[in-house]
Amino acid sequence: MASILRRDQRVSESWRFASIEMQEPPKVEVKAWTPGDAMPRKAIAVLWDRENNETYEGVVDLAADSVVSWTHIPDVTPNFTVDEYHDVDEALRVHPGVVKVLSERGITDMSLVLIDVWTYGREVMPAQWRDRRLGWCDLWLRKSPTGNPYAHPISGLKLIVDMNTLELLDIEDHHDYGLPEVDGEYVPELRDPGERDDLKPLDIVQPEGVSFTLDGNELTWQNWKMRVGFNFREGMTLHQISFNDQGEERDVAYRMSFAEMVVPYRDPGYDHYRRTAFDIGEWGLGYMTTSLSLGCDCLGEITYIDAVINNSKGEPETIKQAMCLHEEDNAVLWKHVDGDGSAEVRRMRRMVVSFHATVANYEYLVYWRFYQDGNIECEVRATGAMVTTPLESDSDKAPPSGTLVDTRTYAPFHQHFIVARMDLDVDGEGNTLVEVDSSAAPISKDNPYGLALQTQQTPIASEKDAGRDFNWETQRAWKVVNPNKTNKLGSNTAYKIVPGDAFPAMLDESSPVYKRAPVIGHQLWVTAEDPAERWPAGDYPTQSVGGEGITTWIKDDANLIDEDLVLWYVFGVHHITRIEDWPMMPSDTVSFWLKPFGFFDQNPSLDAPRSKPKGMSCH
Ligand SMILES: [Cu+2]
Known part of the structure; x- marks a missing residue:
């Protein structure tokens, strides 16, 4: 899919794929299908070019190895991606401005900081950046490397970031209410008392296997x-x-x-x-x-x-x-x-x-x-x-x-x-x-x-x-x-x-x-x-x-x-x-x-199998 678009539409390294999905054939075709029939194999991708923030939808016929359509979709922002989520965290964590504002709050170990990017609704975006792919970030501090990442919010501080360039557009330093002493850990090793030992094993066993079949x-x-x-x-x-x-x-x-x-x-x-x-x-x-x-x-x-x-x-x-x-x-x-x-x-x-x-x-x-x-x-x-x-x-x-x-x-x-x-x-x-x-x-x-x-x-x-x-x-x-x-x-x-x-x-x-x-x-x-x-x-x-x-x-x-x-x-x-x-x-x-509700003529489970407890009877 990606290679066909890269070849035929000159999708270069500055592009990102927001999504790729197989196109489901029309309902009438799916219902008429019988095993052995060929089905069209088309996929649709949503991509955008990080250089100009333009979005395209591309449909590819995988069997024919060709592009079926390539359409510019104006004035939209494709979904954010997991890769961007990690990229923002990594990039901003070493950003000198972020390091400085955090050190002013007494936070110096950046390995304990989590930068969590969120999306915006347009009306809530800062007016000057509404034409950008824009993220805003919460910051959190772990108490220890295995500590709860979400137990210690760094309050009143938001980072506004251009998702295409990873440029930090603004550090909103609104207030600092510090880091309250909270009981926020959930891993037993970090709690006292940690984990109880008063549960005996409960096994679900199906000695003759399951009663369902999965075929494809x-x-x-x-x-x-x-x-x-x-x-x-x-x-x-x-x-x-x-x-x-x-x-x-x-x-x-x-x-x-x-x-x-x-x-x-x-x-x-x-x-x-x-x-x-x-x-x-x-x-x-x-x-x-x-x-x-x-x-x-x-x-x-x-x-x-x-x-x-x-x-x-x-x-x-x-x-x-x-x-x-x-x-x-x-x-x-x-x-x-x-x-x-x-x-x-x-x-x-x-x-x-x-x-x-x-x-x-x-x-x-x-x-x-x-x-x-x-x-x-x-x-x-x-x-x-x-x-x-x-x-x-x-x-x-x-x-x-x-x-x-x-x-x-x-x-x-x-x-x-x-x-x-x-x-x-x-x-x-x-x-x-x-x-x-x-x-x-x-x-x-x-x-x-x-x-x-x-x-x-x-x-x-x-x-x-x-x-x-x-x-x-x-x-x-x-x-x-x-x-x-x-x-x-x-x-x-x-x-x-x-x-x-x-x-x-x-x-x-x-x-x-x-x-x-x-x-x-x-x-x-x-x-x-x-x-x-x-x-x-x-x-x-x-x-x-x-x-x-x-x-x-x-x-x-x-x-x-x-x-x-x-x-x-x-x-x-x-x-x-x-x-x-x-x-x-x-x-x-x-x-x-x-x-x-009136779908069946009576209780459809009357013929459900009786349970057969070993050596016992339900009667
Ligand atoms: Cu909830």
């Missing part, structure tokens, strides 16, 4: 079938998810992934006002995916899949053991003890497909879980180190937008919005989203005791109504209904989106971060499928102003009845910081579910 990237398990993919931006992607219902292969979803993540810090103070991370669009969840290790990240009989990404020179790099496939026992699937004392119990087994991403101080652990009863669960665990800030004096209280977590140290409130993109195909592409609200019927002659509970079903007819909000009062949920297919009782087959861990944006619509990501203003969006509509906060959210993404896509008010629909579910962590999240945050777990 196709995973089959307990009636489920799907393909597992990966790219620089979304990380893991799941494709062509179907359920074998008594011999009939039934579609559930065409493609599921995370399309954006927006993390606005909700503290207006100097140290945090520019902190609005778009971790997927500005950096790429795939680039930040970390290798998993057996017995630590995943327990039991594990199958790993490697991922291949590119570095900023366009060279391939492999993330070993990037994705993890395994089965888990999850207590009881269904059970009944009959009056005569006999019992039927089925253990619940679930298939977990997961990956972990480390986004500087934070980690996101992503789990898609498939269940024998047709349920799909999407879970995210947020863990890692919170951003903290020192207070000016011992007598200061934490500001209203943060929680005191240690001596003279507070953690600002922030939110992690995750946008899950789900191209559902419930029994095929023709689907309609129906909003379901529950309410109590008024007391009447027919309802004398006021017991009647009823549901109201509202089809979402077109994209002018694309943004939907959760409603606690009505226990709102959504169904993706196939109007062309019925179950044995005559109702339309459907999958239900059971909302979980959704929260309002709580942002003024005129605020810069909201304008860049109005997708966070609703909890569910529904759009008509369009392969060009992938990134709900815009194709290029780095240094963006707004006006891109989902709110532009819905302007044509496309029909949504009996259409190929894409759902965008917005959930995450509304992080009102806790003292217990310090100095290392125990996983905060958030999730939502997709559940069959």
